[in-house]
Amino acid sequence: MTIPDNLLKNRKILLAVTGSIAVYKTVELARMFTKAGAEVKVVMSEAAKKFITPLTYETLTSKQVLDDTNESWVNDHNHIKATQWADVLVIAPATANTIAKLANAIADTMLLQCALAFSKMKILAPSANTNMLQNPMTQANLKMLGIANYTILETQTKELACKTTGDGAMAEPQNIFWATARELLKDEFWSDRRVIVTGGGTIEKIDEVRYISNFSSGKMASAMATALYCKGADVNLISTKFDTDLPEDVYTLDVEDSEEMHEYLIDSIRIAKKGKLSKATLVRDEQIHLIQKKPFLFMAAAVSDYVPEFAQEGKLKKEMLGESWELKLKKNRDILATIDKEGISIVGFKAELDASSAISNATAMLENKNLDAVCLNILENSSSFGSDTNSVDFITQDKKVSIPTSDKLSVAFTILKNAKSLQE
Numbered sequence: 395m396t397i398p399d400n401l402l403k404n405r406k407i408l409l410a411v412t413g414s415i416a417v418y419k420t421v422e423l424a425r426m427f428t429k430a431g432a433e434v435k436v437v438m439s440e441a442a443k444k445f446i447t448p449l450t451y452e453t454l455t456s457k458q459v460l461d462d463t464n465e466s467w468v469n470d471h472n473h474i475k476a477t478q479w480a481d482v483l484v485i486a487p488a489t490a491n492t493i494a495k496l497a498n499a500i501a502d503t504m505l506l507q508c509a510l511a512f513s514k515m516k517i518l519a520p521s522a523n524t525n526m527l528q529n530p531m532t533q534a535n536l537k538m539l540g541i542a543n544y545t546i547l548e549t550q551t552k553e554l555a556c557k558t559t560g561d562g563a564m565a566e567p568q569n570i571f572w573a574t575a576r577e578l579l580k581d582e583f584w585s586d587r588r589v590i591v592t593g594g595g596t597i598e599k600i601d602e603v604r605y606i607s608n609f610s611s612g613k614m615a616s617a618m619a620t621a622l623y624c625k626g627a628d629v630n631l632i633s634t635k636f637d638t639d640l641p642e643d644v645y646t647l648d649v650e651d652s653e654e655m656h657e658y659l660i661d662s663i664r665i666a667k668k669g670k671l672s673k674a675t676l677v678r679d680e681q682i683h684l685i686q687k688k689p690f691l692f693m694a695a696a697v698s699d700y701v702p703e704f705a706q707e708g709k710l711k712k713e714m715l716g717e718s719w720e721l722k723l724k725k726n727r728d729i730l731a732t733i734d735k736e737g738i739s740i741v742g743f744k745a746e747l748d749a750s751s752a753i754s755n756a757t758a759m760l761e762n763k764n765l766d767a768v769c770l771n772i773l774e775n776s777s778s779f780g781s782d783t784n785s786v787d788f789i790t791q792d793k794k795v796s797i798p799t800s801d802k803l804s805v806a807f808t809i810l811k812n813a814k815s816l817q818e
Contacts, residue, residue: 395616395637396782396801402432405578408480408512409434410505411451413441415555416487416521416564421446423486423567424454427574435460435476439492439505462504473507482577483512486547487521487564490532496544497535515577519547519570524560547573565642572641575624583814585626587687588666591619592659592695594634596652600721601706609779610696613637614743614771614802618692619644621806630662633695652697656729663691667737688817692809693730694743694769701726731763739816741767741809747775756789766790766816769809788812 407427411420427434436451437460448459458464458471465472470479477483485492485505492506496518501507509516518539526532527549540546547570550563565573593615595608612635619631623641631640632647632655640646647662649655666689700723730742742765746752749772756770770787773779785799788809797808 395613395620395639395803397426397430398801398804399429400431401803402427402430402575402578405432406479406481407432407434407574407578408476408483408508409436409451410438410483410485410488410508411436411442411446412439412485412487412489412492412505413444414487414489414521414564415445417442417445419564419567420486421450421454423484423570424451426567426571428455430571430575432578433457435480437461437473437476437505437508439503441489460504460508465504473504473511477508477512480512480514482514482574483509483516484519484570484574485509485516486519486570488518490520490522490526490529493518493520493522493532493535493539497538497542513543515543515545517545517547517570517573517577519565520549520562521564522549522562523554523556524558524562527562545573545577568639569642572620572623573643576626576641579624580626583625583818584622584810587627588630588689589622589627589692590630590632590659590662590666590689591615591622591692592632592655593618594636595696596634596655596698597650598652598698598701598726599705600702601708601710603709606698606700606702606723608696608698610745611635611637611780613780613782614784614806615692615694616640617802617806618694618809619646620803621810624807625810630666632658632662652701652726652729655695655697656727659691659729659733663689663733663738666691689738690813691738691740692743692813693740696745697729698726700724728763730765735764739766739813741765741769741813741816743769743771745771745773747773753787753789753794756787760789760791767813790816 411417424434434455435457440462451459460476495506496509501510536546547565549561551561552563553559554562594612595610598606612633615633616637619629622629623644630645647658649658703722703724744756744759752772756768760768767790783799784802784805786797786805788795795812797805
């Protein structure tokens with residue numbers, strides 16, 4: 395997935411690095427942050443400097459590294475000004491020693507002073523030997539930080555630096571990046587709202603080795619799910635294909651044919667309508683009622699219009715089929731037209747090749763299938779599928795907003811900006 399170079403523009407990240415072998419991974423993390431447009435300042439422990447020099451981070455971030463040897467009170471290079479400057483604090487890697495000191499408000503290093511002085515949300519990516527991580531005291535410290543404005547990222551099970559295999563490896567830079575982006579980009583409208591996204595072209599079996607499908611890549615659906623995750627939504631992505639580098643916390647359901655997609659979609663809508671209660675409250679007669687946010691469905695899947703009438707078990711032999719083969723198809727269920735739309739906002743996606751009739755076809759889809767909006771994509775030819783860019787017309791009963799060609803994640807964010815108007 396292409397990450398826009400302005401995704402984190404004007405965001406300020408204080409990246410704290412402690413003395414773990416995983417420190418080399420934060421070099422890539424710092425690069426990802428800066429490439430996405432963020433300003434990054436690094437604070438290092440003295441132990442971290444044994445693994446990697448401050449010069450590496452200064453080269454990537456174009457900012458002086460803050461450590462125990464160079465704090466200054468004649469400018470902004472100190473633990474108070476640095477934390478006032480930052481929008482988020484990311485501690486990666488965080489050793490068991492650092493975790494213990496954080497949980498007990500010990501501030502005997504520059505890095506720990508920054509953590510104690512930072513009042514906004516902090517993201518912690520632990521890295522430790524399995525026994526050190528699973529020690530009851532370390533687990534108690536993590537629980538303490540979890541209720542003290544820290545987001546704790548899960549560790550990985552893999553071969554560790556001590557040559558043993560177990561839980562304790564730091565989360566991958568990609569996952570830390572997305573968790574940070576979510577913290578920086580979350581939107582109260584989307585936060586904790588349940589949203590379903592469908593994607594990819596369905597695969598309808600002819601026999602065990604042949605099928606009917608289409609060119610849909612699933613990339614736009616993956617971009618929608620990623621944008622929703624960054625905005626704070628509770629996302630469920632149902633697709634036949636997935637783009638690379640999805641946020642790990644996006645819940646995915648890998649399906650194949652239209653029947654399977656329909657089954658999972660119906661279940662997901664039922665669950666979404668039950669809802670996760672938001673933090674918004676309505677006080678009436680001294681009673682506090684939690685208000686449920688209305689869910690969304692973005693139907694970006696390309697569901698087959700026709701399916702084989704009789705799918706065969708095994709493999710059909712050409713010797714049995716003869717010189718010509720007439721494959722009998724039947725009209726498929728129109729999932730989008732038949733699902734229960736009460737209590738959920740629905741945005742359909744439509745791809746057209748004929749620009750002259752595209753708008754009228756999209757408007758007809760809007761009315762005939764009782765949708766809240768349609769995202770119209772006018773394609774040049776079949777090679778347009780699977781590209782990393784897109785352009786969309788966001789169409790409702792009242793207006794048409796043209797979203798110019800850009801990377802699909804940027805287009806997805808603009809779609810969400812317009813989709814908010816469906817419930818505001």
